[in-house]
Amino acid sequence: MIDMNDLQRIKCTISYDGTSFNGYQVQPDKRTVQQELEHALSRIHKGQAIKVVASGRTDTGVHARGQVIHFDTPLSIPVHKWTLALNANLPDDIVVNETEYVSNYFHARFGTKKKEYRYFVNLSKKRDVFNRNYMYHFPRSLNMSDIEEAAKDFIGTHDFTSFCSARSEVEDKVRTIYKIECIQEDDVLIFRFVGNGFLYNMVRILVGTLLQVGEGKISPSQMLELLNERNREHTGVTAPGNGLYLWEVSYNN
Amino acid sequence: MIDMNDLQRIKCTISYDGTSFNGYQVQPDKRTVQQELEHALSRIHKGQAIKVVASGRTDTGVHARGQVIHFDTPLSIPVHKWTLALNANLPDDIVVNETEYVSNYFHARFGTKKKEYRYFVNLSKKRDVFNRNYMYHFPRSLNMSDIEEAAKDFIGTHDFTSFCSARSEVEDKVRTIYKIECIQEDDVLIFRFVGNGFLYNMVRILVGTLLQVGEGKISPSQMLELLNERNREHTGVTAPGNGLYLWEVSYNN
Numbered sequence: 275m276i277d278m279n280d281l282q283r284i285k286c287t288i289s290y291d292g293t294s295f296n297g298y299q300v301q302p303d304k305r306t307v308q309q310e311l312e313h314a315l316s317r318i319h320k321g322q323a324i325k326v327v328a329s330g331r332t333d334t335g336v337h338a339r340g341q342v343i344h345f346d347t348p349l350s351i352p353v354h355k356w357t358l359a360l361n362a363n364l365p366d367d368i369v370v371n372e373t374e375y376v377s378n379y380f381h382a383r384f385g386t387k388k389k390e391y392r393y394f395v396n397l398s399k400k401r402d403v404f405n406r407n408y409m410y411h412f413p414r415s416l417n418m419s420d421i422e423e424a425a426k427d428f429i430g431t432h433d434f435t436s437f438c439s440a441r442s443e444v445e446d447k448v449r450t451i452y453k454i455e456c457i458q459e460d461d462v463l464i465f466r467f468v469g470n471g472f473l474y475n476m477v478r479i480l481v482g483t484l485l486q487v488g489e490g491k492i493s494p495s496q497m498l499e500l501l502n503e504r505n506r507e508h509t510g511v512t513a514p515g516n517g518l519y520l521w522e523v524s525y526n527n
Numbered sequence: 528m529i530d531m532n533d534l535q536r537i538k539c540t541i542s543y544d545g546t547s548f549n550g551y552q553v554q555p556d557k558r559t560v561q562q563e564l565e566h567a568l569s570r571i572h573k574g575q576a577i578k579v580v581a582s583g584r585t586d587t588g589v590h591a592r593g594q595v596i597h598f599d600t601p602l603s604i605p606v607h608k609w610t611l612a613l614n615a616n617l618p619d620d621i622v623v624n625e626t627e628y629v630s631n632y633f634h635a636r637f638g639t640k641k642k643e644y645r646y647f648v649n650l651s652k653k654r655d656v657f658n659r660n661y662m663y664h665f666p667r668s669l670n671m672s673d674i675e676e677a678a679k680d681f682i683g684t685h686d687f688t689s690f691c692s693a694r695s696e697v698e699d700k701v702r703t704i705y706k707i708e709c710i711q712e713d714d715v716l717i718f719r720f721v722g723n724g725f726l727y728n729m730v731r732i733l734v735g736t737l738l739q740v741g742e743g744k745i746s747p748s749q750m751l752e753l754l755n756e757r758n759r760e761h762t763g764v765t766a767p768g769n770g771l772y773l774w775e776v777s778y779n780n
Binding site: 289290291337361366367368369371400401402403404406408 | 542543544590614619620621622624653654655656657659661
């Protein structure tokens with residue numbers, strides 16, 4: 275029997291290579307990040323089931339540089355040994371970067387203040403075998419100033435229904451985007467999105483739409499109209515998961 | 528029946544991510560680069576077996592940025608369509624970068640003039656989940672000037688028996704190294720080796736030895752002695768395959 279008063283809450287910042295996972299969340303008979311985390315924790319706790327809470331899910335093929343999770347443990351282990359114990363029990367496509375004891379009021383999902391996603395596009399004409407799982411290969415010429423003009427219209431507080439998967443079950447589709455940056459370094463285009471939260475597939479639909487703007491298929495002047503329509507049908511394609519990284523999650527202290 | 532006079536020789540420059548291959552060379556019941564190449568060619572030739580010759584083998588986990596192969600074909604296909612046809616039939620961890628028709632005197636293995644290998648070391652204290660298959664993680668402090676001093680002694684023509692796997696069946700172990708460069712960019716250390724040819728595991732044993740020099744476990748003044756001993760037993764460990772890239776192969780024209 276575990277006395278709940280003896281449980282201590284632990285926050286971890288983790289990275290994973292999403293290539294070989296069916297996303298973050300546990301699904302029957304599929305390899306997921308959550309399943310591997312809970313499996314490792316169960317081993318550390320001698321078979322006891324430990325539930326992990328993450329800042330949010332990520333889809334199949336989507337990567338994380340700074341996903342945040344929490345769990346509660348009856349064990350008293352010095353904090354740096356927690357990192358070692360977890361990494362020793364995790365497969366090599368998940369790495370725990372940092373572990374800390376936090377108050378029981380900390381919540382990885384409900385306490386988030388700000389999230390940053392980055393999306394990497396390889397614009398080179400040639401396929402790069404070493405980046406095939408880590409960037410979206412999109413060998414086209416893009417009008418970068420059109421992309422930047424269009425991106426500006428997404429900044430601020432909007433109802434993002436048009437940029438959310440129709441499969442989403444979330445009711446409130448209003449989110450605030452604080453910042454969008456488009457950085458081109460040689461053949462690599464990086465999109466940075468910072469916001470208070472993102473809907474299901476939202477970053478991937480925003481990227482898909484911005485790339486179509488860059489190709490001249492959608493005019494940058496249409497963005498507010500697309501937002502106002504609150505209709506997924508007229509926005510761009512969903513860019514593939516392999517270019518997307520959950521980069522950083524910030525919390526209220 | 529194929530008239531040998533009607534065969535045309537094709538040279539391809541290819542890249543592959545060695546992570547999921549049991550090396551280059553065909554082995555029964557194992558996934559290899561050669562097997563995938565010959566499988567793709569057989570499909571293009573409607574089931575006919577086509578033999579591929581490479582500049583040399585690479586081991587399990589070893590990558591190639593610029594491996595060169597040749598094969599002979601009865602088909603007359605424009606050269607840029609060859610690249611497309613091959614890539615359409617290859618798995619996504621092999622990419623054909625360039626294809627050209629060459630004279631029947633060209634030979635991918637026997638005609639090599641110069642080869643370049645590069646070896647990537649991640650010196651960061653932290654594991655990088657995205658580079659785990661593409662760099663050797665070696666989180667130690669290194670004395671770079673000792674490494675550079677030691678590396679100089681390998682340049683030139685030497686019997687490299689001490690730096691060759693004991694399993695090698697090659698008789699002549701004399702090779703010429705034209706250039707060794709050690710480049711450090713932040714936490715990444717890159718070794719460049721250019722030579723007329725390299726023995727089995729030679730680059731990996733040279734890197735393993737140079738890293739031990741950098742750690743102070745072997746003195747840089749011992750290199751000529753190690754070479755002269757012609758004995759594998761006193762040289763450093765074999766660095767892992769995941770950091771090694773066959774970078775470029777040059778031919779006599």
